[in-house]
Amino acid sequence: MSLLALDRLRVERGGCPVVDDVSFAVAAGECIGLIGPNGAGKTTLMRAALGLERHSGGSSLAGLRPAARARMAAFLPQARQIAWPVDVETLVGLGRLPHAGGGDREVVTGALRRMGLEGFRYRIATRLSGGEQARVLIARALAQEAPLLLADEPMAGLDPAHQIAGMEVFSGLAAEGRAVLMALHDLGLAARFCSRLLLMHQGRLVADGPPDAVLTEANLARVFRIRAFRAEGPDGPVVQPVAVLEGEA
Amino acid sequence: MSAVAQGWLIPALTALVAALFLASLLIGPAAISPGESLRALILGDAGPLTVVMREIRLPRAILGLLVGAALGLSGAALQGYLRNPLAEPGLIGVSGAAALGAVIALQTGLAAAFALALPLLALTGAVAAVSLLLLLAGARGGALTLILAGIAVSALAGAATALVLNLSPNPFAAAEIVFWTMGSLADRSFTHVGLAAPFIMLGAALLLTLGPGLDALTLGEDAAEALGAGLTRVRLVLVAGVAAAVGAATAVAGAIGFVGLVVPHLLRPLVGARPSRLLPASALGGAAMVLAADIAVRLILPERDLKLGVLMALVGAPLFLHLIYRTRRDGGEGLR
Amino acid sequence: MAGPPERVVSINLCTDQLAMLLAAPGQLISVSHLAQDPRSSAMAAEAAGWQANRGKAEDVYLLAPDLVLAGSHTTPATVQMLRRLGIAVEVFSHAAGFADVTAQLLRMGAVLGREAAAAEAVARFEADLAAIATDPAADAPRAALYQAGGWSSGRASLPGEVLAAAGLANVADELGLSAGGFVPLEVLILAAPDLVVSGRPWAGASRAEERAAHPALRDAGRASAALTDRDWVCGLPHLLGPVAAMAELRRKLQAGE
Numbered sequence: 001m002s003l004l005a006l007d008r009l010r011v012e013r014g015g016c017p018v019v020d021d022v023s024f025a026v027a028a029g030e031c032i033g034l035i036g037p038n039g040a041g042k043t044t045l046m047r048a049a050l051g052l053e054r055h056s057g058g059s060s061l062a063g064l065r066p067a068a069r070a071r072m073a074a075f076l077p078q079a080r081q082i083a084w085p086v087d088v089e090t091l092v093g094l095g096r097l098p099h100a101g102g103g104d105r106e107v108v109t110g111a112l113r114r115m116g117l118e119g120f121r122y123r124i125a126t127r128l129s130g131g132e133q134a135r136v137l138i139a140r141a142l143a144q145e146a147p148l149l150l151a152d153e154p155m156a157g158l159d160p161a162h163q164i165a166g167m168e169v170f171s172g173l174a175a176e177g178r179a180v181l182m183a184l185h186d187l188g189l190a191a192r193f194c195s196r197l198l199l200m201h202q203g204r205l206v207a208d209g210p211p212d213a214v215l216t217e218a219n220l221a222r223v224f225r226i227r228a229f230r231a232e233g234p235d236g237p238v239v240q241p242v243a244v245l246e247g248e249a
Numbered sequence: 250m251s252a253v254a255q256g257w258l259i260p261a262l263t264a265l266v267a268a269l270f271l272a273s274l275l276i277g278p279a280a281i282s283p284g285e286s287l288r289a290l291i292l293g294d295a296g297p298l299t300v301v302m303r304e305i306r307l308p309r310a311i312l313g314l315l316v317g318a319a320l321g322l323s324g325a326a327l328q329g330y331l332r333n334p335l336a337e338p339g340l341i342g343v344s345g346a347a348a349l350g351a352v353i354a355l356q357t358g359l360a361a362a363f364a365l366a367l368p369l370l371a372l373t374g375a376v377a378a379v380s381l382l383l384l385l386a387g388a389r390g391g392a393l394t395l396i397l398a399g400i401a402v403s404a405l406a407g408a409a410t411a412l413v414l415n416l417s418p419n420p421f422a423a424a425e426i427v428f429w430t431m432g433s434l435a436d437r438s439f440t441h442v443g444l445a446a447p448f449i450m451l452g453a454a455l456l457l458t459l460g461p462g463l464d465a466l467t468l469g470e471d472a473a474e475a476l477g478a479g480l481t482r483v484r485l486v487l488v489a490g491v492a493a494a495v496g497a498a499t500a501v502a503g504a505i506g507f508v509g510l511v512v513p514h515l516l517r518p519l520v521g522a523r524p525s526r527l528l529p530a531s532a533l534g535g536a537a538m539v540l541a542a543d544i545a546v547r548l549i550l551p552e553r554d555l556k557l558g559v560l561m562a563l564v565g566a567p568l569f570l571h572l573i574y575r576t577r578r579d580g581g582e583g584l585r
Numbered sequence: 586m587a588g589p590p591e592r593v594v595s596i597n598l599c600t601d602q603l604a605m606l607l608a609a610p611g612q613l614i615s616v617s618h619l620a621q622d623p624r625s626s627a628m629a630a631e632a633a634g635w636q637a638n639r640g641k642a643e644d645v646y647l648l649a650p651d652l653v654l655a656g657s658h659t660t661p662a663t664v665q666m667l668r669r670l671g672i673a674v675e676v677f678s679h680a681a682g683f684a685d686v687t688a689q690l691l692r693m694g695a696v697l698g699r700e701a702a703a704a705e706a707v708a709r710f711e712a713d714l715a716a717i718a719t720d721p722a723a724d725a726p727r728a729a730l731y732q733a734g735g736w737s738s739g740r741a742s743l744p745g746e747v748l749a750a751a752g753l754a755n756v757a758d759e760l761g762l763s764a765g766g767f768v769p770l771e772v773l774i775l776a777a778p779d780l781v782v783s784g785r786p787w788a789g790a791s792r793a794e795e796r797a798a799h800p801a802l803r804d805a806g807r808a809s810a811a812l813t814d815r816d817w818v819c820g821l822p823h824l825l826g827p828v829a830a831m832a833e834l835r836r837k838l839q840a841g842e
Contacts, residue, residue, distance in 0.1 A: 047471065050474075050475055052471055052474050052475065066474070066477040066478070066479045067477040068477075069475075069477065070475060070476050070477030071477075073475070074475070075471065075472060075475035076472070077468075077469060077471040077472050077475075079469055079471075081332075081467075081468055081469030081472070082467065082468070083332035083466065083467045083468075083469070084332070084467050084517070084522040084523070084524065085522045086467065086521055086522045086523055087521060090521055090522075090523055091467070091468075094464055094465060094467065094468060094476065095476075097461055097464065097465055097476050097477065097478075098476060098477045137468070140468065144476070150475075277769070277771055278769035278771060278772050279769065279771045279772045279775050281775075297774045297775050297777050297805055298775065300774055300801050300804050300805050301771040301774050301775060301801065304799075304800055304801035304804060305770055305771045305774070305799075305801050306771070355789075355790040356789050356790055358789075358790075360790070361790070417788075417789035417790070417791075418787060418788040418789045419786075419787040419788060419789030419790060419791045419794070420787060421733050421734065421787070421791035421792075421793040421794060422789050422790065422791045424791075424793070425791055425792055425793065428792055436735075436770050436792075436795075436796045436799055438799055438800050438801065439800065440800065551769065552766070552767045552768070552769055552772075553767055554735075
């Protein structure tokens with residue numbers, strides 16, 4: 001079943017296309033990494049897919065009523081905002097806003113456990129460290145229990161252990177039959193945990209497929225202007241950027 | 250902790266408001282025993298004491314309650330939407346603009362010809378100010394933009410109010426600039442209650458629906474929108490609700506500042522900082538604060554009309570400075 | 586000064602009217618614009634025959650007066666400026682009672698060199714006052730003066746003497762405010778006056794006047810009357826009009842009881 005379908009999605013700013021003619025579909029069970037250099041249009045693509053950005057072309061989510069859309073897809077923006085000193089339980093509980101009905105406490109407990117935050121339940125969220133706040137916000141998105149999770153650089157600023165744990169949570173969601181679409185900068189994490197990668201360059205979707213098919217030497221050189229060490233390790237593929245290529249940007 | 254606090258807070262605030270409402274009825278420049286006052290109020294007779302209780306003290310207490318609730322609730326709602334503890338209807342010029350609308354209605358004779366012109370023009374002034382501020386400061390705008398825009402709107406509204414009052418053919422009008430900038434509940438009647446109450450209640454009903462949207466905004470606009478908050482609707486309801494509540498309150502009581510700043514600030518820790526819980530608590534807290542201030546002005550200077558804004562500023566301005574200091578110290582999140 | 590002044594300019598509402606009453610033809614050349622305003626002046630019609638000034642040093646100086654008449658409420662800066670420019674300024678204080686009416690008429694007569702006219706005006710005023718004035722009886726109706734802002738004048742004031750001369754008891758005196766004072770609305774209502782006399786509202790609107798129109802005052806079920814400011818702002822023989830009007834009200838109240 002398709003959880004998100006984009007059809008020739010296009011976003012313009014000041015006459016320039018920021019997202020240009022992008023089409024793809026997300027099926028249940030997929031853990032998709034959205035990769036591309038700065039300014040490739042990853043954030044804009046996600047916002048437009050949710051209908052938060054004026055666009056042309058189609059997105060299956062953008063047409064839904066806000067409440068219905070919130071039950072279909074959760075969004076974890078890149079900017080980690082916690083405006084008020086609420087406790088972690090309250091913050092994670094905000095994920096339950098689209099759902100009318102009971103059982104919220106169990107869902108919040110489950111989301112906290114999944115992110116290893118059981119001991120933080122009654123702490124004040126704004127007084128946590130940046131990385132802890134990031135995990136609390138992921139837990140908030142999990143508590144929304146939507147079939148699809150859109151996350152914009154969810155792993156930025158996390159220590160290695162929490163990055164790996166976080167990616168395992170996301171691939172675990174996919175294994176449960178949900179789907180995850182996340183913007184990522186860490187090609188190593190993308191290669192190891194994602195079932196599929198979407199590579200964006202200058203607003204266009206230039207590659208779409210399994211990690212080894214997308215992270216080719218040619219794509220890395222053309223899109224990221226880097227050379228990477230690539231290998232197959234005992235725990236999965238390893239991709240480590242090692243050098244910047246000379247030439248025009 | 251917050252769940253526990255929530256349990257007793259609302260009943261405690263309700264009891265406080267009830268006690269202050271009663272005290273407001275029993276305290277006045279004319280020394281009358283409480284028993285006698287209440288008997289005259291409830292049983293009534295043709296005597297002057299019943300007139301005093303029913304037509305002077307009762308409308309004054311009701312207005313204190315309504316105006317305070319309107320200001321406290323509007324402050325909490327504006328702060329929740331702008332995610333900024335410094336937002337307050339008085340400081341950002343909404344009350345000033347409402348006062349200008351009210352003064353225009355009174356001095357042009359519109360209010361004399363058509364009584365509802367008074368709250369309606371005040372409401373129009375408030376709508377203009379809130380819309381202008383949201384346009385200038387935006388939901389992303391930091392405290393600095395907001396406060397600067399507020400200073401400009403306040404100054405403009407204050408100057409225009411002074412101009413209208415100075416141009417009035419009435420020799421007493423110019424002296425009343427202080428009423429419109431400081432606020433007072435002295436000698437208001439049920440006529441004023443009748444003019445303000447429907448608008449304040451409508452505005453409060455609108456603002457109280459904003460809880461879930463303001464909660465979602467804790468996570469920022471994108472996350473809130475993705476949570477189904479419907480920010481366009483939130484913004485419209487906010488503007489309409491604040492304008493109706495603050496507009497009507499200002500039309501009958503003048504611009505009373507700082508209520509919407511002090512009350513949410515004091516209550517925020519008691520509701521676990523959750524914006525939706527802060528709304529009803531701030532309505533009750535605002536009512537308690539204005540009732541208390543109105544009792545205080547009668548105790549301090551019984552025969553003169555000391556303005557409520559004087560007391561509120563004495564309490565509120567130091568707190569405002571403290572808030573600015575604290576938001577700066579905490580990494581300037583509020584002062585982008 | 587050699588003889589009586591020849592070019593007199595008055596810049597105060599009360600001195601305007603005193604001077605118009607007593608000045609020789611051609612002696613007074615200008616009165617304040619307030620003197621021409623029927624809302625504030627008892628002699629607006631007469632004042633129309635004079636050039637009006639706005640009481641600023643500059644327009645007064647250009648009239649080349651040899652005497653300026655000012656009130657004690659006139660801005661001190663204006664008075665000082667005119668004196669620095671070498672113009673004689675006579676300052677009259679606010680009349681606080683009938684005795685001041687007589688004294689000010691006599692003083693204005695002396696200042697203008699019109700002693701005979703002043704003596705005649707005083708004699709007429711005192712005779713007329715004696716003819717209509719009555720002292721309040723023990724059971725006299727109790728009246729309260731309730732002016733803008735909640736000020737109530739007591740016995741020791743011009744409006745207070747008008748009430749007394751009309752045979753009305755003054756509620757402000759009962760409240761211990763013989764010189765007048767602010768009276769909260771509820772205190773006034775509890776004092777239960779038989780008559781509330783307030784100022785007639787001006788155009789525009791003000792909270793100060795709105796108080797006198799409070800429904801509680803209306804529902805207290807007492808008689809009320811409104812007087813215009815011009816009736817008793819200044820200590821003039823015209824005060825006899827309000828005295829007669831108040832006395833008439835008093836007679837009606839007594840007849841109704």
